[in-house]
Amino acid sequence: MKKRILISDIAKALGISVTTVSFILNDKAKEKRISEALTNRVLAYVQEVGYKPNELAKSLRTGKTKIIALIIEDISNPFFANIARLIETKAYAQGYRIIYCSTDNRLDKTQELIELFYDRQVDGFIITPTVGLAPTIQRLKDHAVPLVLFDRFLADVQTNFVVADNFTGANEATTHLFEQGFERVGFVSLRSEQSQMMDRLTGYSTAVEKQAKERYTLEVATDSWEQDIQDKLADFIKEHRIDALLFATNYLAISGLKAAKAQRFKMPAMIAYDDHTLFEMYEPSISVVSQPVEEIADKLISILLNQMQGKSKSLREVVLPCQLKIRESSRFIS
Amino acid sequence: MKKRILISDIAKALGISVTTVSFILNDKAKEKRISEALTNRVLAYVQEVGYKPNELAKSLRTGKTKIIALIIEDISNPFFANIARLIETKAYAQGYRIIYCSTDNRLDKTQELIELFYDRQVDGFIITPTVGLAPTIQRLKDHAVPLVLFDRFLADVQTNFVVADNFTGANEATTHLFEQGFERVGFVSLRSEQSQMMDRLTGYSTAVEKQAKERYTLEVATDSWEQDIQDKLADFIKEHRIDALLFATNYLAISGLKAAKAQRFKMPAMIAYDDHTLFEMYEPSISVVSQPVEEIADKLISILLNQMQGKSKSLREVVLPCQLKIRESSRFIS
DNA sequence: GTGAAAGCGCTAACAC
DNA sequence: GTGTTAGCGCTTTCAC
Numbered sequence: 001m002k003k004r005i006l007i008s009d010i011a012k013a014l015g016i017s018v019t020t021v022s023f024i025l026n027d028k029a030k031e032k033r034i035s036e037a038l039t040n041r042v043l044a045y046v047q048e049v050g051y052k053p054n055e056l057a058k059s060l061r062t063g064k065t066k067i068i069a070l071i072i073e074d075i076s077n078p079f080f081a082n083i084a085r086l087i088e089t090k091a092y093a094q095g096y097r098i099i100y101c102s103t104d105n106r107l108d109k110t111q112e113l114i115e116l117f118y119d120r121q122v123d124g125f126i127i128t129p130t131v132g133l134a135p136t137i138q139r140l141k142d143h144a145v146p147l148v149l150f151d152r153f154l155a156d157v158q159t160n161f162v163v164a165d166n167f168t169g170a171n172e173a174t175t176h177l178f179e180q181g182f183e184r185v186g187f188v189s190l191r192s193e194q195s196q197m198m199d200r201l202t203g204y205s206t207a208v209e210k211q212a213k214e215r216y217t218l219e220v221a222t223d224s225w226e227q228d229i230q231d232k233l234a235d236f237i238k239e240h241r242i243d244a245l246l247f248a249t250n251y252l253a254i255s256g257l258k259a260a261k262a263q264r265f266k267m268p269a270m271i272a273y274d275d276h277t278l279f280e281m282y283e284p285s286i287s288v289v290s291q292p293v294e295e296i297a298d299k300l301i302s303i304l305l306n307q308m309q310g311k312s313k314s315l316r317e318v319v320l321p322c323q324l325k326i327r328e329s330s331r332f333i334s
Numbered sequence: 335m336k337k338r339i340l341i342s343d344i345a346k347a348l349g350i351s352v353t354t355v356s357f358i359l360n361d362k363a364k365e366k367r368i369s370e371a372l373t374n375r376v377l378a379y380v381q382e383v384g385y386k387p388n389e390l391a392k393s394l395r396t397g398k399t400k401i402i403a404l405i406i407e408d409i410s411n412p413f414f415a416n417i418a419r420l421i422e423t424k425a426y427a428q429g430y431r432i433i434y435c436s437t438d439n440r441l442d443k444t445q446e447l448i449e450l451f452y453d454r455q456v457d458g459f460i461i462t463p464t465v466g467l468a469p470t471i472q473r474l475k476d477h478a479v480p481l482v483l484f485d486r487f488l489a490d491v492q493t494n495f496v497v498a499d500n501f502t503g504a505n506e507a508t509t510h511l512f513e514q515g516f517e518r519v520g521f522v523s524l525r526s527e528q529s530q531m532m533d534r535l536t537g538y539s540t541a542v543e544k545q546a547k548e549r550y551t552l553e554v555a556t557d558s559w560e561q562d563i564q565d566k567l568a569d570f571i572k573e574h575r576i577d578a579l580l581f582a583t584n585y586l587a588i589s590g591l592k593a594a595k596a597q598r599f600k601m602p603a604m605i606a607y608d609d610h611t612l613f614e615m616y617e618p619s620i621s622v623v624s625q626p627v628e629e630i631a632d633k634l635i636s637i638l639l640n641q642m643q644g645k646s647k648s649l650r651e652v653v654l655p656c657q658l659k660i661r662e663s664s665r666f667i668s
Numbered sequence: 669g670t671g672a673a674a675g676c677g678c679t680a681a682c683a684c
Numbered sequence: 685g686t687g688t689t690a691g692c693g694c695t696t697t698c699a700c
Contacts, residue, residue, distance in 0.1 A: 016671085018695090019670070026696095056399070056692090057676090059390055062676085062695070081412070085409050097451075097454075099431060121389070283616075352677095352688095353688080354687075357679090369685070390676090393692095394676090394692050395678045
């Protein structure tokens with residue numbers, strides 16, 4: 001292993017002190033009124049030997065790592081992967097890097113991850129919280145760690161968050177189905193206390209009540225087997241003679257499509273939550289409630305950066321509108 | 335911000351020295367023959383006050399960060415997102431965390447990212463290299479930085495790598511199409527010198543020659559607009575009266591399906607490279623050459639860990655077989 | 669304008 | 685067995 005060149009090497013080679021080199025390297029040359037000649041000489045030499053400071057030592061000294069922790073449900077879910085991509089690009093432009101981990105929505109794992117990254121002195125957190133995470137988040141807040149939640153928020157602790165307007169999203173989707181002429185509109189969701197799931201459920205229920213129709217809901221356990229989900233779905237549809245369905249997540253909708261294909265029944269009309277290449281291309285194309293991914297990523301980064309730079313101490317609770325993309329799967333065919 | 339508790343605080347509170355605490359915390363208690371009573375007292379106190387060492391300081395001192403840099407083409411591509419997920423899980427189990435960045439296959443960005451993470455003292459690299467990256471990789475090698483490439487390798491520099499057997503994958507897919515009875519089998523690929531693209535092309539060409547048929551290839555520029563790709567594809571199919579197609583990547587195949595949908599022509603028989611939920615669910619379901627993602631991730635991590643732990647200095651060049659999943663889209667219908 | 673030196677929090681060689 | 689202390693490589697105060 002070739003030895004890395006150090007700031008002291010530079011100083012020695014140029015016959016000046018470490019301080020001077022450090023000042024010049026940290027753009028404090030004029031502030032400290034170091035001669036332009038020397039400044040240029042140092043810069044040229046640094047360039048020549050390709051010196052790069054050890055960021056670790058720098059971080060230890062400054063307390064800043066320029067790293068943001070992204071603690072996310074599942075990086076392989078396209079919805080999260082897309083957000084991750086956007087966040088990464090925006091953070092990168094500001095000189096920040098992203099360290100990520102998937103939580104699988106497991107509380108213990110999430111807590112552990114947060115502790116871990118906290119010990120690593122990350123500068124800020126972007127988190128999709130699990131139920132029960134409030135105490136952990138509160139602790140971060142106590143330590144004045146910049147953080148912002150997304151996709152869902154926690155009722156028990158006040159924090160910055162960026163979520164979609166899930167109530168309205170689900171409400172409009174449901175209403176659209178009724179307006180198309182469907183009568184028995186079901187809702188398939190996760191058995192979860194997560195805010196986004198609750199809001200979607202309430203959105204659906206409110207729409208059903210407004211239309212004075214019957215509610216049909218199926219809640220799937222988060223740790224169900226794929227096969228189990230498919231069976232439950234098939235039963236649910238048949239038993240209640242459902243003629244239209246709203247799915248609370250993209251993967252539930254995909255399970256639904258798989259069930260229909262495997263068990264050879266005709267999928268009723270449907271709308272999915274969160275867009276996916278599959279929905280766009282499927283025959284018939286699947287209507288979706290789509291979250292504004294780009295804006296979510298934008299807000300997340302800007303809120304976090306503001307906080308990290310100490311610009312704003314006020315709480316930011318951002319709720320962004322969803323977009324109902326009507327495609328073929330929600331068309332009424334009498 | 336509540337002050338973090340330090341190892342010196344522990345020592346002071348217990349009236350012992352930092353060394354002792356450090357030894358105990360680093361499992362060197364018996365090695366240094368520290369009394370069990372003291373060991374337990376320290377452990378209990380550490381537990382009680384919730385002391386956590388500053389990992390940054392630890393890293394600076396030990397030179398180990400327990401962080402692996404994942405430098406990948408595009409985290410939002412399901413193929414890479416899936417691998418990322420698997421790598422993450424396996425690394426996590428070994429106490430390593432992942433820091434990632436997407437390169438978009440741009441040389442300058444990739445170089446910059448590698449430098450950056452190198453300066454951050456990551457313990458190892460997993461990289462999908464771009465063309466022209468050899469000098470940078472060589473430099474890492476000179477500095478004895480553990481690294482392993484994947485998805486493609488570089489001819490100009492010897493390194494560990496894990497790739498799929500792209501030649502055979504493409505060859506078998508092409509042969510399968512001919513055996514089905516198709517006559518005019520085209521190949522759609524990226525205009526790129528990347529090894530995996532070249533191998534897929536050679537695999538196709540060799541199969542065509544063996545069958546003594548005509549070659550029809552379309553190479554799309556990597557920075558093309560989606561619309562442009564679709565137009566080119568439509569023209570290509572019509573002009574050569576293609577009756578079956580092999581796509582070199584999943585997104586090219588998706589562009590093909592989109593083109594067919596938008597421009598209302600019938601997609602010829604086809605096989606895509608890399609599986610995708612869409613291909614499984616599409617009507618007709620799309621045959622694919624699927625890479626063994628799980629094994630790739632396994633090999634990557636085990637090779638990298640071995641290297642990081644200094645266990646093996648020998649070069650590991652792993653080529654894993656692809657699996658041809660025959661579905662409906664490659665069926666011959668006369 | 670420039671340099672010496674203190675420390676960021678930790679590990680581990682060395683001393684006793 | 686336990687403590688003292690010298691760094692890891694950097695930034696920054698303070699002195700000149």
